[in-house]
Amino acid sequence: RKEVEQDPGPFNVPEGATVAFNCTYSNSASQSFFWYRQDCRKEPKLLMSVYSSGNEDGRFTAQLNRASQYISLLIRDSKLSDSATYLCVVKTLGQNFVFGPGTRLSVLP
Amino acid sequence: DGGITQSPKYLFRKEGQNVTLSCEQNLNHDAMYWYRQDPGQGLRLIYYSQIVNDFQKGDIAEGYSVSREKKESFPLTVTSAQKNPTAFYLCASSIDLRRKNTEAFFGQGTRLTVV
Secondary structure, eight states, X not given: OOSEEXXXXXXXXXXXXXXXXXXXXXXXXXXXXXXXXXXTTSOEEEEEEEOTTOEEETTEEEEEETTTTEEEEEEOSXXXXXXXXXXXXXXXXXXXXXXXXXXXXXXXX | OOOEEEEOSEEEEOTTOOEEXXXXXXXXXXXXXXXXXXXXXXXXXXXXXXXXXXXXXXXXXTTEEEOOSBTTBOOEEEXXXXXXXXXXXXXXXXXXXXXXXXXXXXXXXXXXXXX
């Protein structure tokens, strides 16, 4: 089993739609969780960290379920500019960042 | 502006040649990393360094070498032993491997092509 797994995608949604991405991780000792966004042929950039109580940043909401080892990202009111690959990232203290394979999102006009 | 600078952006290598990819950061981060990304694939860790003069192999270190002589710099050499080096190479840094909730910052990447 891979350390971090994500919905295979791609997701093709119309503008204004709500879309949810799921991620599971295998290491129960993991302590830090992130969602990154990667545009085509560019470097990944931090979208948001994921905190135990869940957190929101504008149209983006991240949730963490430690018992199920599951992380989610919800995007409301999708924009064309949200089209990208979304990477789930997990880190254990003293160890490296582990990246999921990514889920590609295309928001269609 | 603080950040990570990778150079060159594009690099062409003949088979059998060694090439070195540059990565410099002015964020005063202790930890630095090299990842490889193939088309449609996730990031795979090549090498990482927690501190000057120390580095560790990642998941796919064969055919690569690194050095960490200065805190700011973590160059990656792709040697002729790397059989399939064509890929997108990403350098990253973070404050400290041992801290919680500190994210990784990435350079803009180097796209290496073997010709």
